[in-house]
Amino acid sequence: MEISIEQDIFKNEAKLAEENRQLFSQKGLMVVNLLAAPGAGKTSLIKKTAHLLKVPTAVIEGDPASSIDTDTLNALGIPAYQINTEGGCHLEAAMISKALTEFQVEPNTLLFVENVGNLICTAFFPLGEELRVVMLSIAEGDDKPYKYPDIFREADAVVINKLDLKPHVDFRSDNFYKGLKAVNPKAHIFEVSCKNGAGIENWVNWLAVKAATFWAHQ
Amino acid sequence: MHEFALTEKILKIVLSEAEAHQARRVQKIRLLLGELSGVVSDSLAMYFNLIAKGTIAEGAVLEFNREKARLYCETCRMEYEKADRDFLCPVCGNLGRLTDIGRECIVQNIEVE
DSSP: EEEEEEHHHHHHHHHHHHHHHHHHHHEEEEEEEEETTTTTTHOOOOOOOOHHHHOOOOOOOESSSOOHHHHHHHTTTEEEEEEEOOOSSSOHHHHHHHHHHSOOOOSEEEEEEEEEEEGGGGGGGGOSSSSEEEEEEEGGGGTHHHHHHEEEEEESSEEEEEEGGGGGGGOOHHHHHHHHHHOOOOOTEOOTTTTTTHHHHHHHHHHHHHHHHHHHTT | OOOHHHHHHHHHHHHHHHHHHHHHOOEEEEEEEETOOOOOHHHHHHHHHHTTSSSSTTTTTTEEEEEOOOEEEEETTTEOOOOSSBBBBBBOOOBBOOOHHHHHEEEEEEEEE
């Protein structure tokens, strides 16, 4: 006997993400899903942003193992909650809603979800975020939009980090911008250095406007 | 890479449908994978063999159907099939944008007894 099913796994995930979106809205949380390869500077960007942004910030950290980032953030007074995926390569919508049953976050907080460092799988699992931000460092090369189109496809913003390394690496900005335009013409682009602070202000200002707009519509 | 998580979800759907139909055994599972779905079928099959053990889906044959990715050219206002290495429109040469076609991971149907 043949049983017709016709269920798209990714559409099921999208449904769970939509439920999260409503949960975030009820809790007054503006959620930013931060995606990047390991070592691009996700935690550094969160630290810089939390310092400059004039709204409360909290973080859910996703890592295969350890609580290194969570410990660092908590020590700085930024509330952080660790999810260990035990080898899993991405966070999923259900993991976030579960984390929020334990992690108490004040209303009107900007909640960063620092996803597992990975340019592939994380792209396929929406969390219900208000903003999807993809980050890369110039040391990773300018060919990323061509090699990993999906990660950039639905990004609201792309943050290019480690500008301070420019004299030492061969990052062709024009090639990167061309590839990004093909997969996602609408993404805002920020060139920053978390090391020396260059460009951070532009990024923080943009995020502050997005946050204010989000809460104005709540 | 994320095939383990996907395989768990697929198995859950298959078992719940099979049990709802009082099936004794799942013989075949047909899946549709888009070219840009990010799903590696060999990896999925490997995980399936591991996690389906001891269930009524143990030993089921996985059949993979494929969907090529399609892009949309704003200039020519038409869809086209993505070439192997770029996103260019075959007519005007401009960059097209990705559509939803080619991103699927669908459990289409199952054969049970």
